[in-house]
Amino acid sequence: MIFTVDLEDWFCSPELSLADWKRYPFRLEKPTHLLLDMLDEKNAKGTFFVLGWIAEHKPELVKEIHRRGHEIASHGYAHRLVYEQSRLEFKEDIRHSKLLLEQLTGSEVRGYRAPCFSMTEWGLELLEEEGFNYDSSLMPNSFAGESERLRGYPNLNAGSSFRIRRRLIEYPLPAQRIGGLHIPWGGGGYYRLYPYEVFRYGVQSWLKRHDYFLFYIHPYDLDKEQPRIFQSTWSNSFRRYYGLGGTHRKIERMLNDYDCMSIEHYEHQALGMVRHG
């Protein structure tokens, strides 16, 4: 299983303005340490898609994640939806955040995940231009109004990594196809909705057809006491806050059941298999 974390805090939402973020209390350190300790206990590694703004304000946390052997990748700088930015704004956002993370860790940043899976075709083109090797932002999801953006990628339904541009690999997020619908199965808010046994059944059936399963989580998915900001709609607030208390235990069970690794480690392993096979 590939284990990924989108490293951002509870207030890093496109619904709250960037200028206001500094007024809110940070809460991500405790759940992030909890995740790091759980991963350490199983000698598992993950890919952390770090928000540039967080790296700027919590550099020691990002350095620690890197020091503990996890891959640092980019989640952009300001958590703005890709399709709401101009090409120039997006280019500056990914360039700035990549540089920031590389200076902090001394390691190359190879991967990117778009805020709220908002990737576009021109976004992928710019990622390639800016020297990224892979993207992990595309998720078929019938409930989020599957947009035009995903229609050009029939490979997405296959659910394994594929070459989306000449020098860019895509690691799509898994979705189950049930009754003609795409139901997200990779983690986050959706992970909290299903009982662990149901989630595991989905993973098992996925692994019969694919080389790996890709999981994602946010630190705030483990934070029961986080302030409530998503009051706007019932479905938003349900998806954001339901089942927070059970996440910790579910991740523990998952780490017991599966060997978890970062995208970087998965690539090394896959390449090794090609070389030796």
Ligand SMILES: [Zn+2]
């Ligand atoms: Zn995010």
